[in-house]
Amino acid sequence: MTEKPIYDCIIIGAGPGGLQAAIYLGRFNRRVLVIDRGAGRTTHARHIENYLAQKGISGTDIIRIGMEQARSFGVDVIKGEVVSVLKDKDIFTVSTATDTYAGRYIVVSTGGKENIPEIENIHKFFARTVVTCIDCDGYHFTGRKTVVIGNSIKSADLAMGMREMYSKDMTLILCTDKLPPDYKEELKDEGIRLVIGRPKRFHGADAGEAVEMEDGTMIPCEMVMSHFGFKLNDQFLSGLNLKKESDGRTYQVNRDFESSLRGLYIVGPLCGHDQVVIAAGEGAIAALDIKKQLLEM
Numbered sequence: 051m052t053e054k055p056i057y058d059c060i061i062i063g064a065g066p067g068g069l070q071a072a073i074y075l076g077r078f079n080r081r082v083l084v085i086d087r088g089a090g091r092t093t094h095a096r097h098i099e100n101y102l103a104q105k106g107i108s109g110t111d112i113i114r115i116g117m118e119q120a121r122s123f124g125v126d127v128i129k130g131e132v133v134s135v136l137k138d139k140d141i142f143t144v145s146t147a148t149d150t151y152a153g154r155y156i157v158v159s160t161g162g163k164e165n166i167p168e169i170e171n172i173h174k175f176f177a178r179t180v181v182t183c184i185d186c187d188g189y190h191f192t193g194r195k196t197v198v199i200g201n202s203i204k205s206a207d208l209a210m211g212m213r214e215m216y217s218k219d220m221t222l223i224l225c226t227d228k229l230p231p232d233y234k235e236e237l238k239d240e241g242i243r244l245v246i247g248r249p250k251r252f253h254g255a256d257a258g259e260a261v262e263m264e265d266g267t268m269i270p271c272e273m274v275m276s277h278f279g280f281k282l283n284d285q286f287l288s289g290l291n292l293k294k295e296s297d298g299r300t301y302q303v304n305r306d307f308e309s310s311l312r313g314l315y316i317v318g319p320l321c322g323h324d325q326v327v328i329a330a331g332e333g334a335i336a337a338l339d340i341k342k343q344l345l346e347m
């Protein structure tokens with residue numbers, strides 16, 4: 051029987067953050083393992099236009115090409131879902147349901163999972179005319195009949211920001227009536243229609259045409275911004291007692307993206323930013339620091 055190797059670095063999650071770290075560490079001739087369960091958020095992005103030197107590339111292509119690139123530098127990639135990470139002395143043990151792997155350093159780049167409201171037909175239009183991120187897709191709303199759907203004051207802020215940057219034809223649907231009166235006044239002054247109630251169904255043959263409310267009202271629209279946030283994929287970190295930021299959600303990291311546990315790095319949405327180019331940059335920074343630490347060992 052051959053003994054399992056101790057990897058220099060185990061990367062959990064093959065999104066832009068994890069793959070970029072893998073490419074750097076592979077090119078430092080380090081022994082690297084990527085464990086990924088597939089179908090991450092990047093693969094939902096159909097048309098990424100804000101990544102330098104890419105006029106338009108799908109998230110699926112970024113991941114496919116990144117995976118090929120990492121493998122070409124000797125990185126091992128396996129499909130699996132990590133269920134726990136533990137540290138004993140200087141070695142981490144990473145477990146999936148069926149296996150365990152040992153590594154000296156860890157990069158966690160597991161991103162998040164969209165909170166998708168229960169509205170009929172949402173999956174038909176999701177990532178096309180129903181989107182979730184102003185920085186990613188706000189530009190596609192330019193000059194178009196827009197609906198923002200949410201349930202908080204932040205959704206009202208989002209509608210005002212989108213009105214300023216992209217579209218004057220704006221309706222805000224709030225599922226709960228939590229808005230203070232001065233906010234309602236401000237929306238009115240900005241020319242934003244406010245509807246309180248629950249959306250029932252999206253209408254449209256191919257492109258979006260209208261949102262039907264539970265009371266039967268039809269709100270015409272071409273583009274919808276669904277504002278319900280996303281959950282972080284971080285359950286497997288619960289045994290490590292890592293320090294979090296004051297928001298109680300994202301993780302504390304230093305300037306090299308090392309967490310409060312030495313040797314464990316966290317990049318991407320788990321430490322606050324939700325953009326492909328940023329996750330990739332953070333992955334590169336983490337990999338450079340791991341290279342340095344490995345040389346000092």
Ligand SMILES: Cc1cc2nc3c(=O)[nH]c(=O)nc-3n(C[C@H](O)[C@H](O)[C@H](O)COP(=O)(O)OP(=O)(O)OC[C@H]3O[C@@H](n4cnc5c(N)ncnc54)[C@H](O)[C@@H]3O)c2cc1C
Nearest residue numbers: 063065066067087088090091092132161186318324325326
């Ligand atoms: C519809 C949509 C459009 C977007 N458009 C843009 C855009 O135009 N421009 C832009 O910059 N950003 C865009 N984004 C945001 C972008 O997708 C994220 O910023 C990016 O995914 C973050 O990269 P990541 O590497 O942290 O995570 P992800 O791409 O989410 O990758 C994480 C990976 O980890 C895996 N994983 C999770 N948990 C585990 C586990 N326990 N074990 C093993 N693997 C695990 C997942 O399966 C996934 O493959 C968009 C997002 C969405 C949803």
